[in-house]
Amino acid sequence: MSMFQENAEVVEHEAIQGGYNLLIMRAPRIAPAVRPGQFVHVLVPHLGESILRRPFSVFRAEGDRLAILYKDVGRGTRTLTYLRHGETLSLVGPLGNGFPDPAPGLFPVLVAGGYGMAALHICAQRSPVKGVAFFGGRTAADILCVKEFEALGWTVIVTTEDGSLGQQGRVTDALDPWMAQGGSARKPELFVCGPSGLLKAVASRALEHRWRAWVSVDNNMGCGVGACLTCVLKVHDHAKGDWTWARACREGPVFAASDIVWEAVG
């Protein structure tokens, strides 16, 4: 694993919809090294008294360009929205243990809640087999980049809790019937990113049906490189029949669903 600290220049920064923003930077050292599911640790400029970096999944990495897709949810992300073309910001990355290559012979299924989709985009691009992507959100504005995923060859199935786009309900309300109607017979391999409730719901199905599943967790982080031990979560130590801590920033953010101690996930 190689990681870099690099000052990246803002190339494009635009509001997409519903508080979501796309930030494209020139990061010639980090961008080419990115693997699916990895993240960058961003020092948000002008954040005053806040001293920590903020982690963001890499949405796209092409040539020297690196993009993150984020939602304005707090002071850090709000401040980030003020960044303009030509300004620079410090990145550390690529960080973390991302998604593995899709296993040959299995049928890839992406499951995303809201901007969890951002962490799956490179996976979708680089997967040799294009499968099905389930996108869930509260409302239509939370459903992003459907056309991009379709253009890559994926079938996208959308759910919204208010029914404003796609099927009304949660992402599992679409996933369950799809699996029951032949999906599970195709030996699925799941790649999942979203809020912890969604991860838990999908993981419980995967464990019950013995589907192979990878989940990307979104824990609070400090250093991002494995030193501060802020972002730890409980994982099974299968050999000892015990649990141990794993660092979301280093051993994760992607874990096998069967490795996480789900009872401990809030």
Add this chain to the structure above:
Amino acid sequence: MSAIPVSEVDLSVNVGGIALKNPVMVASGTFGYGPEYADLVDINRLGAIVVKGICLNPTKGNPTPRTAEVASGLLNAIGLPGPGVDGFVRTYMPFLRQYATPVIVNIWGKTIEEYAEVARRFDQVEGIAGLEVNVSCPNIKEGSALFGTDLDMFRRVVDAIRAATRLPIIPKLAPNVADITAFAKAAEASGANAISLINSFPGMAVDIKTRKPKLANITGGLTGPAIRPIAVRLVWQAAKAVSIPVIGMGGIGAVNDALEFFLVGARAVAVGTANFTNPAAAVTLVDDLRAYLAAQGMASLDGVVGTFAP
């Protein structure tokens, strides 16, 4: 004074018998055991690496949440998870021995006997330059904090470690004491080779929506720029009180921060929480310190250390 070339600046310093190529260390708990930052930081350029606290046996540390970002600082209650002495030596020493940078191991124990036993074990390990004694982690329930704030307990733990090892020992002082000079003098009298200060300052933060603490441990230790003025004051007082070297730390992220500590008497400094913000902070500080001295026409830090003129 006229400027001199940076190549004429000699930053080397001896701290309690540990020869450092420069006076800039990375503080315990903020740099892991080394490998975490090895891709980002040239460990050979650090004055010393102080690894995360090690006790006798493996420990799991505290439940989460373990940190909370606060104004100009970080509140933490990690609880010193670690691999224990044997796990550390087996897993990390082969890596650390590759570097020409002194390795200082931060040690802690739940009892005086355990402190001494940890020191005794490290005495036999190749490649360890010294022991920093963590008597002041605010996040361990079983007595450790008392070792840092009760003068008699502090003396007993330093005495026991002194008797257990020939390695240089560096007690790390707690900031939350009425008279820091008493602890600094006690360390010196008990045979400490240097002292380091400050450890994190006890604190807490409350989530006003949930009415719950922001840390699972409820209380934690505050670090970062927020505590720098506290640290400068305590380093000043401690440095006046003893003749053993003082290693200053607390909110240091850049050369001007470090200079405050040198001016009030620190012979070396450590970069802590700033490593999280800027992994390049320590090596940048080394370069900037060299440039500062060159611009001042000074070939070493001798003209700076302790020259604070109130």
